[in-house]
Amino acid sequence: MTGKKAADARRTSIGAQRNPASQDAILQAAEEILVEGGLGSFSIEAVARRAHAGKPTIYRWWPTRTILLLDVYHRQKFVDIAPDTGAIETDIFQLLSDLLEFWNTGHGGAVFRSVIAEAQTDPAASKALAAYMAERYQQGGEIFRRAKARDEVADWVVPELAMEIITSFVWKRLLTDRLEIAPEQLRLVVRHLVHGLKAQ
Amino acid sequence: MTGKKAADARRTSIGAQRNPASQDAILQAAEEILVEGGLGSFSIEAVARRAHAGKPTIYRWWPTRTILLLDVYHRQKFVDIAPDTGAIETDIFQLLSDLLEFWNTGHGGAVFRSVIAEAQTDPAASKALAAYMAERYQQGGEIFRRAKARDEVADWVVPELAMEIITSFVWKRLLTDRLEIAPEQLRLVVRHLVHGLKAQ
Protein backbone atom coordinates (compact mmCIF):
# COMPACT_ATOMS: atom_id res chain seq x y z
CA MET A 1 0.00 0.00 0.00
CA THR A 2 2.63 2.51 1.07
CA GLY A 3 5.33 0.58 -0.69
CA LYS A 4 7.79 0.54 2.16
CA LYS A 5 8.30 -1.88 4.98
CA ALA A 6 7.72 -1.05 8.61
CA ALA A 7 11.32 -0.31 9.41
CA ASP A 8 13.60 0.91 6.67
CA ALA A 9 15.98 3.12 8.60
CA ARG A 10 17.48 2.97 12.04
CA ARG A 11 15.87 5.37 14.40
CA THR A 12 16.82 6.78 17.74
CA SER A 13 15.75 9.49 20.13
CA ILE A 14 15.20 12.92 18.68
CA GLY A 15 15.30 14.48 22.11
CA ALA A 16 12.69 14.93 24.78
CA GLN A 17 9.80 14.47 22.39
CA ARG A 18 7.98 11.73 20.65
CA ASN A 19 9.61 10.42 17.50
CA PRO A 20 6.97 10.37 14.75
CA ALA A 21 9.11 8.06 12.64
CA SER A 22 8.96 5.45 15.39
CA GLN A 23 5.27 6.00 15.80
CA ASP A 24 4.69 5.41 12.10
CA ALA A 25 6.94 2.37 11.97
CA ILE A 26 5.17 0.81 14.94
CA LEU A 27 1.68 1.38 13.58
CA GLN A 28 2.66 0.13 10.17
CA ALA A 29 4.31 -2.96 11.58
CA ALA A 30 1.23 -3.60 13.69
CA GLU A 31 -1.02 -3.40 10.66
CA GLU A 32 1.23 -5.66 8.62
CA ILE A 33 1.23 -8.28 11.34
CA LEU A 34 -2.55 -8.17 11.60
CA VAL A 35 -2.97 -8.57 7.87
CA GLU A 36 -0.40 -11.30 7.48
CA GLY A 37 -0.92 -13.34 10.61
CA GLY A 38 -4.16 -12.19 12.17
CA LEU A 39 -4.88 -11.40 15.76
CA GLY A 40 -3.15 -14.55 16.91
CA SER A 41 0.22 -13.22 15.81
CA PHE A 42 -0.45 -9.75 17.11
CA SER A 43 1.60 -8.96 20.20
CA ILE A 44 3.59 -6.00 21.47
CA GLU A 45 6.67 -8.17 21.25
CA ALA A 46 6.08 -9.07 17.62
CA VAL A 47 5.33 -5.49 16.66
CA ALA A 48 8.49 -4.27 18.38
CA ARG A 49 10.58 -6.83 16.53
CA ARG A 50 9.12 -5.98 13.17
CA ALA A 51 9.34 -2.22 13.67
CA HIS A 52 12.85 -2.40 15.13
CA ALA A 53 11.48 -0.54 18.08
CA GLY A 54 12.05 -1.03 21.78
CA LYS A 55 9.23 -2.54 23.76
CA PRO A 56 9.31 0.31 26.30
CA THR A 57 8.71 2.74 23.45
CA ILE A 58 5.52 0.93 22.53
CA TYR A 59 4.34 0.50 26.09
CA ARG A 60 4.96 4.19 26.74
CA TRP A 61 2.46 5.30 24.11
CA TRP A 62 0.17 2.28 23.85
CA PRO A 63 -0.26 0.81 27.32
CA THR A 64 -2.09 -2.30 26.12
CA ARG A 65 -2.33 -4.45 23.07
CA THR A 66 -5.97 -3.44 22.68
CA ILE A 67 -5.13 0.24 22.58
CA LEU A 68 -2.55 -0.34 19.89
CA LEU A 69 -5.04 -2.42 17.93
CA LEU A 70 -7.68 0.28 18.17
CA ASP A 71 -5.17 2.87 17.02
CA VAL A 72 -4.39 0.81 13.94
CA TYR A 73 -8.10 0.52 13.35
CA HIS A 74 -8.82 4.22 13.65
CA ARG A 75 -6.13 5.07 11.15
CA GLN A 76 -7.98 3.24 8.41
CA LYS A 77 -9.74 5.04 5.65
CA PHE A 78 -13.41 4.30 5.98
CA VAL A 79 -15.99 3.88 3.28
CA ASP A 80 -18.80 6.35 2.77
CA ILE A 81 -21.48 5.06 5.10
CA ALA A 82 -24.28 7.04 3.46
CA PRO A 83 -24.00 7.05 -0.32
CA ASP A 84 -26.69 9.01 -2.11
CA THR A 85 -27.76 7.44 -5.37
CA GLY A 86 -31.30 8.70 -5.23
CA ALA A 87 -32.98 5.40 -4.43
CA ILE A 88 -32.89 3.37 -1.25
CA GLU A 89 -32.17 0.06 -2.93
CA THR A 90 -29.18 1.33 -4.86
CA ASP A 91 -27.96 3.26 -1.81
CA ILE A 92 -27.84 0.07 0.19
CA PHE A 93 -26.30 -1.90 -2.65
CA GLN A 94 -23.62 0.74 -2.98
CA LEU A 95 -22.91 0.79 0.73
CA LEU A 96 -22.61 -2.97 1.10
CA SER A 97 -20.64 -3.25 -2.10
CA ASP A 98 -18.18 -0.63 -0.89
CA LEU A 99 -17.84 -2.32 2.48
CA LEU A 100 -17.17 -5.69 0.89
CA GLU A 101 -14.61 -4.26 -1.47
CA PHE A 102 -12.88 -2.41 1.34
CA TRP A 103 -12.72 -5.51 3.48
CA ASN A 104 -11.74 -7.74 0.61
CA THR A 105 -9.08 -5.82 -1.21
CA GLY A 106 -7.50 -3.64 1.45
CA HIS A 107 -6.38 -4.28 4.96
CA GLY A 108 -9.69 -3.22 6.44
CA GLY A 109 -11.20 -6.66 6.69
CA ALA A 110 -8.38 -8.23 8.67
CA VAL A 111 -8.15 -5.27 11.01
CA PHE A 112 -11.86 -5.04 11.65
CA ARG A 113 -12.20 -8.77 12.25
CA SER A 114 -9.46 -8.45 14.82
CA VAL A 115 -11.21 -5.60 16.58
CA ILE A 116 -14.41 -7.59 16.82
CA ALA A 117 -12.55 -10.63 18.10
CA GLU A 118 -10.69 -8.53 20.63
CA ALA A 119 -14.00 -7.11 21.82
CA GLN A 120 -15.05 -10.60 22.81
CA THR A 121 -12.19 -10.69 25.27
CA ASP A 122 -11.33 -7.15 26.30
CA PRO A 123 -14.01 -4.83 27.72
CA ALA A 124 -12.05 -1.80 26.53
CA ALA A 125 -12.26 -3.02 22.96
CA SER A 126 -15.92 -3.85 23.42
CA LYS A 127 -16.69 -0.36 24.67
CA ALA A 128 -14.75 1.31 21.89
CA LEU A 129 -16.43 -0.83 19.27
CA ALA A 130 -19.88 -0.07 20.69
CA ALA A 131 -19.22 3.66 20.59
CA TYR A 132 -17.91 3.48 17.06
CA MET A 133 -20.84 1.45 15.80
CA ALA A 134 -23.36 3.81 17.40
CA GLU A 135 -21.74 6.71 15.60
CA ARG A 136 -21.77 4.86 12.29
CA TYR A 137 -25.43 3.94 12.62
CA GLN A 138 -26.22 7.56 13.37
CA GLN A 139 -24.35 8.74 10.28
CA GLY A 140 -25.57 5.97 8.02
CA GLY A 141 -29.14 6.45 9.12
CA GLU A 142 -29.10 9.41 6.78
CA ILE A 143 -29.85 7.01 3.95
CA PHE A 144 -33.18 6.18 5.50
CA ARG A 145 -33.95 9.73 6.60
CA ARG A 146 -33.55 10.84 3.01
CA ALA A 147 -35.65 7.93 1.79
CA LYS A 148 -38.37 8.76 4.27
CA ALA A 149 -38.39 12.35 3.04
CA ARG A 150 -38.98 10.92 -0.43
CA ASP A 151 -41.77 8.69 0.98
CA GLU A 152 -39.75 5.77 -0.25
CA VAL A 153 -39.75 3.82 3.00
CA ALA A 154 -42.42 3.29 5.60
CA ASP A 155 -42.99 5.67 8.51
CA TRP A 156 -42.23 3.06 11.13
CA VAL A 157 -38.70 2.45 9.84
CA VAL A 158 -36.14 3.53 12.44
CA PRO A 159 -33.09 4.80 10.53
CA GLU A 160 -30.42 3.70 13.01
CA LEU A 161 -32.02 0.32 13.54
CA ALA A 162 -32.44 -0.22 9.82
CA MET A 163 -28.78 0.64 9.39
CA GLU A 164 -27.82 -1.91 11.97
CA ILE A 165 -29.94 -4.55 10.28
CA ILE A 166 -28.65 -4.05 6.77
CA THR A 167 -25.00 -4.13 7.87
CA SER A 168 -25.49 -7.25 9.99
CA PHE A 169 -25.35 -9.56 7.02
CA VAL A 170 -21.94 -8.45 5.83
CA TRP A 171 -20.65 -8.51 9.38
CA LYS A 172 -21.52 -12.15 9.58
CA ARG A 173 -19.91 -12.82 6.22
CA LEU A 174 -16.76 -11.06 7.39
CA LEU A 175 -16.60 -13.16 10.54
CA THR A 176 -17.26 -16.42 8.74
CA ASP A 177 -14.81 -15.79 5.94
CA ARG A 178 -17.31 -15.64 3.13
CA LEU A 179 -16.80 -12.13 1.84
CA GLU A 180 -16.63 -12.98 -1.80
CA ILE A 181 -20.11 -12.23 -2.96
CA ALA A 182 -20.83 -11.80 -6.65
CA PRO A 183 -22.69 -8.60 -7.60
CA GLU A 184 -25.82 -10.43 -8.64
CA GLN A 185 -25.80 -12.36 -5.38
CA LEU A 186 -25.40 -9.15 -3.43
CA ARG A 187 -28.26 -7.67 -5.36
CA LEU A 188 -30.39 -10.58 -4.24
CA VAL A 189 -29.41 -10.00 -0.63
CA VAL A 190 -30.31 -6.34 -0.94
CA ARG A 191 -33.59 -7.35 -2.46
CA HIS A 192 -34.31 -9.49 0.58
CA LEU A 193 -33.37 -6.64 2.85
CA VAL A 194 -34.95 -3.70 1.11
CA HIS A 195 -38.26 -4.92 -0.04
CA GLY A 196 -39.63 -4.77 3.47
CA LEU A 197 -38.37 -1.29 3.96
CA LYS A 198 -40.28 0.10 1.03
CA ALA A 199 -43.63 1.69 1.50
CA GLN A 200 -46.35 -0.33 -0.17
CA MET B 1 -27.35 -25.16 36.31
CA THR B 2 -26.27 -28.62 37.37
CA GLY B 3 -25.84 -27.52 40.94
CA LYS B 4 -22.42 -29.01 41.45
CA LYS B 5 -18.98 -27.63 40.84
CA ALA B 6 -16.60 -29.02 38.30
CA ALA B 7 -14.70 -31.18 40.75
CA ASP B 8 -16.49 -32.45 43.78
CA ALA B 9 -14.77 -35.74 44.35
CA ARG B 10 -11.26 -36.98 43.88
CA ARG B 11 -10.90 -39.12 40.83
CA THR B 12 -8.31 -41.53 39.64
CA SER B 13 -7.82 -44.13 36.97
CA ILE B 14 -10.57 -46.70 36.56
CA GLY B 15 -8.28 -48.96 34.59
CA ALA B 16 -7.33 -49.06 30.96
CA GLN B 17 -10.35 -47.04 29.84
CA ARG B 18 -11.47 -43.48 29.75
CA ASN B 19 -12.90 -42.14 33.00
CA PRO B 20 -16.24 -40.48 32.23
CA ALA B 21 -16.20 -38.66 35.56
CA SER B 22 -12.99 -36.93 34.55
CA GLN B 23 -14.41 -36.18 31.13
CA ASP B 24 -17.47 -34.57 32.68
CA ALA B 25 -15.49 -32.60 35.22
CA ILE B 26 -13.19 -31.24 32.52
CA LEU B 27 -16.00 -30.19 30.20
CA GLN B 28 -17.92 -28.61 33.04
CA ALA B 29 -14.88 -26.74 34.29
CA ALA B 30 -14.20 -25.54 30.77
CA GLU B 31 -17.73 -24.24 30.42
CA GLU B 32 -17.60 -22.51 33.79
CA ILE B 33 -14.37 -20.78 32.90
CA LEU B 34 -15.81 -19.59 29.60
CA VAL B 35 -18.91 -18.22 31.27
CA GLU B 36 -17.12 -16.57 34.16
CA GLY B 37 -13.98 -15.25 32.52
CA GLY B 38 -14.53 -15.49 28.78
CA LEU B 39 -12.16 -16.78 26.16
CA GLY B 40 -9.29 -14.81 27.62
CA SER B 41 -9.25 -16.98 30.73
CA PHE B 42 -9.73 -20.19 28.81
CA SER B 43 -6.62 -22.33 28.76
CA ILE B 44 -5.87 -26.01 29.18
CA GLU B 45 -3.93 -25.13 32.29
CA ALA B 46 -6.83 -23.25 33.85
CA VAL B 47 -9.30 -26.00 33.01
CA ALA B 48 -7.01 -28.64 34.52
CA ARG B 49 -6.68 -26.63 37.71
CA ARG B 50 -10.41 -26.10 38.08
CA ALA B 51 -11.33 -29.69 37.25
CA HIS B 52 -8.58 -31.13 39.47
CA ALA B 53 -7.43 -33.03 36.45
CA GLY B 54 -3.98 -33.68 35.11
CA LYS B 55 -2.94 -31.75 32.03
CA PRO B 56 -1.89 -34.96 30.25
CA THR B 57 -5.42 -36.26 30.72
CA ILE B 58 -6.81 -33.25 28.88
CA TYR B 59 -4.21 -33.28 26.15
CA ARG B 60 -4.83 -36.97 25.61
CA TRP B 61 -8.47 -36.45 24.66
CA TRP B 62 -8.51 -32.83 23.47
CA PRO B 63 -5.27 -32.15 21.60
CA THR B 64 -5.84 -28.40 21.31
CA ARG B 65 -7.65 -25.67 23.12
CA THR B 66 -9.89 -25.16 20.09
CA ILE B 67 -11.00 -28.80 20.10
CA LEU B 68 -11.90 -28.56 23.76
CA LEU B 69 -13.79 -25.35 23.12
CA LEU B 70 -15.74 -26.90 20.26
CA ASP B 71 -16.59 -29.90 22.42
CA VAL B 72 -18.03 -27.61 25.08
CA TYR B 73 -19.97 -25.89 22.35
CA HIS B 74 -21.42 -29.05 20.84
CA ARG B 75 -22.66 -30.25 24.21
CA GLN B 76 -25.02 -27.30 24.47
CA LYS B 77 -28.73 -27.73 24.07
CA PHE B 78 -29.73 -25.82 20.99
CA VAL B 79 -32.91 -23.95 20.32
CA ASP B 80 -35.42 -25.07 17.76
CA ILE B 81 -34.18 -23.42 14.60
CA ALA B 82 -37.46 -23.85 12.72
CA PRO B 83 -40.47 -23.16 14.93
CA ASP B 84 -43.82 -23.60 13.22
CA THR B 85 -46.40 -21.09 14.37
CA GLY B 86 -48.28 -20.98 11.12
CA ALA B 87 -47.14 -17.54 10.00
CA ILE B 88 -43.72 -16.40 8.84
CA GLU B 89 -43.61 -13.31 11.00
CA THR B 90 -44.37 -15.14 14.22
CA ASP B 91 -42.04 -17.98 13.24
CA ILE B 92 -39.18 -15.55 12.96
CA PHE B 93 -40.13 -13.73 16.12
CA GLN B 94 -40.21 -17.03 17.96
CA LEU B 95 -36.86 -18.11 16.60
CA LEU B 96 -35.06 -14.88 17.43
CA SER B 97 -36.74 -14.66 20.80
CA ASP B 98 -35.65 -18.19 21.66
CA LEU B 99 -32.12 -17.48 20.51
CA LEU B 100 -31.90 -14.33 22.61
CA GLU B 101 -33.25 -16.06 25.67
CA PHE B 102 -30.87 -18.96 25.24
CA TRP B 103 -27.91 -16.65 24.89
CA ASN B 104 -29.02 -14.37 27.68
CA THR B 105 -30.10 -16.69 30.42
CA GLY B 106 -28.00 -19.78 29.91
CA HIS B 107 -24.37 -20.30 29.11
CA GLY B 108 -24.98 -20.43 25.40
CA GLY B 109 -24.15 -16.82 24.71
CA ALA B 110 -20.75 -16.83 26.34
CA VAL B 111 -19.80 -20.11 24.71
CA PHE B 112 -20.94 -19.13 21.25
CA ARG B 113 -19.22 -15.75 21.42
CA SER B 114 -16.04 -17.59 22.28
CA VAL B 115 -16.40 -19.94 19.34
CA ILE B 116 -16.83 -17.02 16.97
CA ALA B 117 -13.85 -15.22 18.47
CA GLU B 118 -11.74 -18.37 18.25
CA ALA B 119 -12.72 -18.71 14.60
CA GLN B 120 -11.06 -15.35 13.93
CA THR B 121 -7.76 -16.85 15.01
CA ASP B 122 -7.84 -20.60 14.47
CA PRO B 123 -8.67 -22.06 11.04
CA ALA B 124 -9.93 -25.26 12.67
CA ALA B 125 -12.52 -23.29 14.63
CA SER B 126 -13.39 -21.33 11.52
CA LYS B 127 -13.99 -24.46 9.51
CA ALA B 128 -16.10 -26.08 12.22
CA LEU B 129 -18.17 -22.95 12.62
CA ALA B 130 -18.77 -22.70 8.89
CA ALA B 131 -19.93 -26.30 8.71
CA TYR B 132 -22.22 -25.84 11.66
CA MET B 133 -23.76 -22.66 10.31
CA ALA B 134 -24.38 -24.23 6.90
CA GLU B 135 -26.24 -27.06 8.57
CA ARG B 136 -28.31 -24.67 10.66
CA TYR B 137 -29.26 -22.59 7.63
CA GLN B 138 -30.32 -25.73 5.87
CA GLN B 139 -32.50 -26.85 8.76
CA GLY B 140 -33.87 -23.39 9.52
CA GLY B 141 -34.67 -22.76 5.87
CA GLU B 142 -37.66 -24.97 6.50
CA ILE B 143 -39.44 -21.91 7.87
CA PHE B 144 -39.30 -20.30 4.48
CA ARG B 145 -40.00 -23.45 2.53
CA ARG B 146 -43.20 -23.85 4.51
CA ALA B 147 -44.06 -20.20 4.03
CA LYS B 148 -43.49 -20.49 0.30
CA ALA B 149 -45.82 -23.46 0.19
CA ARG B 150 -48.42 -21.20 1.78
CA ASP B 151 -47.65 -18.49 -0.78
CA GLU B 152 -46.73 -16.30 2.14
CA VAL B 153 -43.33 -15.24 0.85
CA ALA B 154 -42.14 -14.33 -2.62
CA ASP B 155 -40.86 -16.88 -5.10
CA TRP B 156 -37.42 -15.34 -5.28
CA VAL B 157 -36.73 -15.80 -1.56
CA VAL B 158 -33.88 -18.25 -1.02
CA PRO B 159 -34.61 -20.14 2.21
CA GLU B 160 -31.01 -20.62 3.35
CA LEU B 161 -30.03 -17.08 2.47
CA ALA B 162 -33.09 -15.65 4.18
CA MET B 163 -32.19 -17.67 7.25
CA GLU B 164 -28.70 -16.24 7.22
CA ILE B 165 -30.06 -12.73 6.91
CA ILE B 166 -32.58 -12.91 9.70
CA THR B 167 -30.07 -14.40 12.16
CA SER B 168 -27.41 -11.83 11.31
CA PHE B 169 -28.97 -9.16 13.45
CA VAL B 170 -28.89 -11.16 16.67
CA TRP B 171 -25.38 -12.32 15.89
CA LYS B 172 -24.28 -8.74 15.80
CA ARG B 173 -26.10 -8.01 19.03
CA LEU B 174 -24.42 -10.98 20.66
CA LEU B 175 -21.00 -9.82 19.56
CA THR B 176 -21.56 -6.23 20.66
CA ASP B 177 -23.05 -7.11 24.03
CA ARG B 178 -26.50 -5.75 23.39
CA LEU B 179 -28.63 -8.84 23.75
CA GLU B 180 -31.25 -7.34 25.99
CA ILE B 181 -33.99 -6.53 23.54
CA ALA B 182 -37.50 -5.87 24.80
CA PRO B 183 -40.24 -7.92 23.09
CA GLU B 184 -41.79 -4.89 21.43
CA GLN B 185 -38.37 -3.85 20.16
CA LEU B 186 -37.75 -7.31 18.79
CA ARG B 187 -41.14 -7.22 17.13
CA LEU B 188 -40.07 -4.03 15.41
CA VAL B 189 -36.88 -5.67 14.20
CA VAL B 190 -38.85 -8.60 12.85
CA ARG B 191 -41.15 -6.16 11.15
CA HIS B 192 -38.16 -4.60 9.42
CA LEU B 193 -36.92 -8.00 8.39
CA VAL B 194 -40.10 -9.72 7.39
CA HIS B 195 -42.01 -7.16 5.52
CA GLY B 196 -39.76 -7.52 2.53
CA LEU B 197 -40.08 -11.23 2.53
CA LYS B 198 -43.81 -11.21 2.19
CA ALA B 199 -45.47 -11.50 -1.15
CA GLN B 200 -47.27 -8.34 -2.06
Next chain:
DNA sequence: ACTTGAACGAAACGGCTCGTTTCGTTATAT
Protein backbone atom coordinates in the same frame (compact mmCIF):
# COMPACT_ATOMS: atom_id res chain seq x y z
C1' DA C 1 -4.19 -66.05 39.29
C1' DC C 2 -0.96 -63.39 37.15
C1' DT C 3 0.96 -60.12 33.82
C1' DT C 4 0.48 -56.44 30.64
C1' DG C 5 -0.81 -52.10 29.47
C1' DA C 6 -3.51 -48.00 29.51
C1' DA C 7 -5.59 -44.09 32.04
C1' DC C 8 -5.30 -41.25 36.06
C1' DG C 9 -3.47 -36.94 39.00
C1' DA C 10 0.60 -34.64 40.52
C1' DA C 11 4.80 -32.64 39.77
C1' DA C 12 8.53 -30.98 37.30
C1' DC C 13 10.85 -29.84 32.93
C1' DG C 14 12.52 -26.59 29.11
C1' DG C 15 10.94 -23.10 26.13
C1' DC C 16 8.52 -19.22 25.17
C1' DT C 17 6.04 -14.69 25.85
C1' DC C 18 4.81 -10.99 28.73
C1' DG C 19 5.43 -6.53 30.98
C1' DT C 20 9.12 -4.22 33.45
C1' DT C 21 13.69 -2.56 34.50
C1' DT C 22 18.31 -1.12 33.40
C1' DC C 23 21.51 0.86 30.41
C1' DG C 24 23.97 4.05 27.33
C1' DT C 25 22.78 7.38 23.74
C1' DT C 26 20.48 11.40 21.57
C1' DA C 27 18.79 15.82 21.50
C1' DT C 28 15.11 19.11 22.99
C1' DA C 29 13.66 22.30 26.69
C1' DT C 30 14.96 25.41 30.26
Next chain:
DNA sequence: ATATAACGAAACGAGCCGTTTCGTTCAAGT
Protein backbone atom coordinates in the same frame (compact mmCIF):
# COMPACT_ATOMS: atom_id res chain seq x y z
C1' DA D 1 25.25 24.29 30.53
C1' DT D 2 22.14 21.41 32.86
C1' DA D 3 18.05 18.77 33.46
C1' DT D 4 14.86 16.05 31.37
C1' DA D 5 12.72 12.80 28.42
C1' DA D 6 12.54 9.70 24.49
C1' DC D 7 15.00 6.12 22.02
C1' DG D 8 16.66 0.94 21.03
C1' DA D 9 18.85 -2.98 23.06
C1' DA D 10 19.27 -6.23 26.44
C1' DA D 11 18.12 -8.64 30.39
C1' DC D 12 15.02 -9.62 34.15
C1' DG D 13 11.30 -12.48 36.85
C1' DA D 14 6.82 -14.32 36.40
C1' DG D 15 3.64 -17.18 34.27
C1' DC D 16 1.84 -20.30 30.75
C1' DC D 17 2.42 -23.90 27.33
C1' DG D 18 3.00 -28.63 25.87
C1' DT D 19 5.68 -32.61 27.33
C1' DT D 20 7.81 -35.98 30.32
C1' DT D 21 8.24 -38.62 34.50
C1' DC D 22 6.34 -40.81 38.34
C1' DG D 23 3.55 -43.85 41.30
C1' DT D 24 -1.17 -45.57 41.52
C1' DT D 25 -5.49 -47.85 39.89
C1' DC D 26 -7.69 -51.34 37.35
C1' DA D 27 -9.59 -53.56 32.98
C1' DA D 28 -8.06 -56.87 29.54
C1' DG D 29 -5.57 -60.82 28.06
C1' DT D 30 -3.15 -65.08 29.08
